[in-house]
Amino acid sequence: MSKKLTTLISIEYQTIFKNSGVILILILAPFIYALLYGSGYAMQVVDDVPIAVIDNSNSSCSREFISLLNASPYITTAYQTPDISNAKELLFNRKIYGIVYIPESYDRALLLGQQSCISLYCDASYFLMYRQVFKGVTDVIADINQKQAIQSPVIYQSHTLFNPYLGYGSFIMPAILLVILQQTAIMGIGMIGSISNQHSLSYNTTPIKRLTAKVIVYSSIYGVTTSIIFTLIYHIFGYPTNGTLITAITVIGSYILAFIMLAIAISTLFNKPEQAILSTIWTSIPVLLVSGASLPIEAFPKWMYIIGELLLPSSSAISAYIKVQSMGATIVEISNEILYLWTLTAIYGVIALLSIKKRMLRRTTKS
Numbered sequence: 001m002s003k004k005l006t007t008l009i010s011i012e013y014q015t016i017f018k019n020s021g022v023i024l025i026l027i028l029a030p031f032i033y034a035l036l037y038g039s040g041y042a043m044q045v046v047d048d049v050p051i052a053v054i055d056n057s058n059s060s061c062s063r064e065f066i067s068l069l070n071a072s073p074y075i076t077t078a079y080q081t082p083d084i085s086n087a088k089e090l091l092f093n094r095k096i097y098g099i100v101y102i103p104e105s106y107d108r109a110l111l112l113g114q115q116s117c118i119s120l121y122c123d124a125s126y127f128l129m130y131r132q133v134f135k136g137v138t139d140v141i142a143d144i145n146q147k148q149a150i151q152s153p154v155i156y157q158s159h160t161l162f163n164p165y166l167g168y169g170s171f172i173m174p175a176i177l178l179v180i181l182q183q184t185a186i187m188g189i190g191m192i193g194s195i196s197n198q199h200s201l202s203y204n205t206t207p208i209k210r211l212t213a214k215v216i217v218y219s220s221i222y223g224v225t226t227s228i229i230f231t232l233i234y235h236i237f238g239y240p241t242n243g244t245l246i247t248a249i250t251v252i253g254s255y256i257l258a259f260i261m262l263a264i265a266i267s268t269l270f271n272k273p274e275q276a277i278l279s280t281i282w283t284s285i286p287v288l289l290v291s292g293a294s295l296p297i298e299a300f301p302k303w304m305y306i307i308g309e310l311l312l313p314s315s316s317a318i319s320a321y322i323k324v325q326s327m328g329a330t331i332v333e334i335s336n337e338i339l340y341l342w343t344l345t346a347i348y349g350v351i352a353l354l355s356i357k358k359r360m361l362r363r364t365t366k367s
Contacts, residue, residue, distance in 0.1 A: 004205050008213035015192055016217070021273060026188030030225050031233075033180045038237045041173055049132045050078035051098040052087040059107035065118075068143065069100065074136030087121075097123045098133035110144075170239055174325060175293035175318045177229055181222065182259040182314045183284045186266055189218060190276025193267025207357040211264065211349070218260045226252050243324035247331050251320045254341040258313035261348035268355035291315045293322070316340045 016022050053069070055062050070077050078096055081087045087099045101119035109116035120137050124130045230252065234241060241248075270276045288294050290308030292315070297305045309315045320337035323329035331338070 002209075005209050005213055008205060008209060009216055012192075012213050012217040016221075019191070019273075022188055022191050025184055025191060025277070027221060027225070029184045029188075030180050030229060033184075034177055034229050034233050037176055037180075038173060038233060041237075046128050046132050047073055048076040049074060049098070049129050049136070050096045051075050051100060051133055051137075052079040052081050052090050052096045053077050054081055054084060054087055054099065054101045056104040057102050057106040061107045061110050062102045065102065065106075065140065065144065068140045069136065072136040072140060074132040074139075091121070091123060094123075097126065097129040098137070100137060170326075172294055173237065173239055174322055175288060175291060177233075178255065178318050178321060179284060179288050179291070179314050181226065181229075181255075182262075182312075183280065183287065185218065185222065185259050185263040186280050187277050189214075189260070189263035190267045190270050190280065191273040193264070194270040194273050194276055207353055207360060210356050210360075211353050214264055215257070215260060218263075219256060222256045222260070226256065240326045242326060242328035244330075247324050247329070247334070248321070250331060250338060251317060251324055251334065254338050254345070255313055255317035255321075258317070258341045258345045258348065261345050261352050262313060264352040265348045265355055268352075268359050287312060287314055291318045293318050313341055313344050316344075 016026060051069070053066055055066065066077055066080075069075060075098070079087070079090055081090070084099070084101065087096070090096045091099060099119075099121040101121070103117060103119075106116045106118070108114075118137075118141060120134070122130045122133050230248070266280075267276070270279070287308070289300065290304050290312070292305060316337040320329075320334040320341075323334050323337075
C-alpha cells in the first residue's frame with residue numbers, strides 16, 4: 001500500500017471519528033436499530049388476539065365452531081355480541097381485532113352438506129393482529145371443511161416451511177437489518193462527503209486513490225458491524241441460519257461493496273451534513289417495501305418493484321440472504337443476485353469516481 005493511500009485512509013478515519021454525528025449514524029445506529037427492532041419483534045408470535053363473534057345460528061354446530069376458535073392459539077373469543085353495530089364499536093375502540101359473523105342458516109346448511117358463508121372482518125391497521133386473526137379463523141374453517149368432506153380422497157394438511165413457528169421477527173428482521181446497513185451508510189457517508197476537510201482537499205492525489213481509500217475505510221467499518229450483527233445479534237434473537245457461512249459471507253460482502261459505492265456516489269450531492277440526513281431518512285420504509293420482503297410484490301405496482309430491483313442493492317441482497325439463511329440456498333442458487341450486486345458495484349463505482357473527480361476539479365478551480 002502506497003504512502004499516499006495510507007495517508008488518505010488515515011485522513012478518512014480522522015474525518016469519521018472527529019465528528020460525533022457521523023459516529024452516531026455510521027457506527028452506532030446499525031446496532032441501536034438492530035437491538036430496538038429485534039426487541040420489538042422478540043416475542044415472534046402474537047397469541048390470543050381478542051375477537052368478537054356474532055352467532056345468529058345459536059346451534060350446536062355454531063357452538064362447536066366457537067369452541068374451535070377458542071382452541072386456536074392465535075385468537076380468543078373475548079365477546080359474543082347480538083349484532084354487528086356492537087361488534088363495530090368494540091373494533092373501533094380497539095378492544096377486539098376481528099369480527100366473525102355466523103349466519104342463521106349455518107346449522108342447516110352444514111347438516112345438509114350445503115355451502116354456508118362465514119363472514120370475517122379484520123382490523124388491517126396492525127398487520128401482526130390481522131395475520132393472527134385471519135389465520136386463526138381460516139384454520140378453523142379448513143378443519144371443519146375437512147371433517148365434512150372426510151369421505152374425499154384428498155386430505156388437507158398444512159406444514160410451514162422455513163419458519164415453522166410463523167414468527168414475524170424471523171420473517172422480517174433479516175430484511176430490516178440489511179436495509180438498516182444501506183440506509184445508515186447513505187446517511188453517514190453523505191454527511192462525510194459534505195464535510196470540508198482541509199487536509200484531504202490540500203493533499204495531492206488522484207480520484208481513484210481517494211475512492212480506494214474511502215472503500216477500504218467504509219468496508220472495514222461495515223465488515224466489523226455486519227460480523228457482530230449477523231452473529232451475536234442473530235444468536236440473541238434466534239433468527240434462522242440455515243445457509244453455510246461462506247455463502248452468507250459472499251452475500252454480505254457483495255452487498256457491502258454495492259451499497260458503499262452507492263453511498264459514495266450520492267454523497268457528492270450534499271453540501272451540508274443535515275442535507276444528507278433530511279434527504280434520505282424518509283426513504284427507509286419505501287426501500288423495504290419495494291424489496292418485496294414486508295409486503296408481497298403483487299400488492300403494489302410492478303414498476304415500483306422493478307425500479308427498486310434495478311437501482312437498489314438492498315433488493316437483490318434481501319432476496320439472496322433470505323434464500324440462504326431461511327431456505328438454505330447455495331451460491332449457485334443465488335448466483336443471479338450476486339452477479340447483479342457486483343454489476344451495481346461497478347456502475348455506482350464509476351459514478352462515484354466521476355463524482356469525486358468533478359468535485360476535486362470544482363474545488364481546485366475555486367482555489
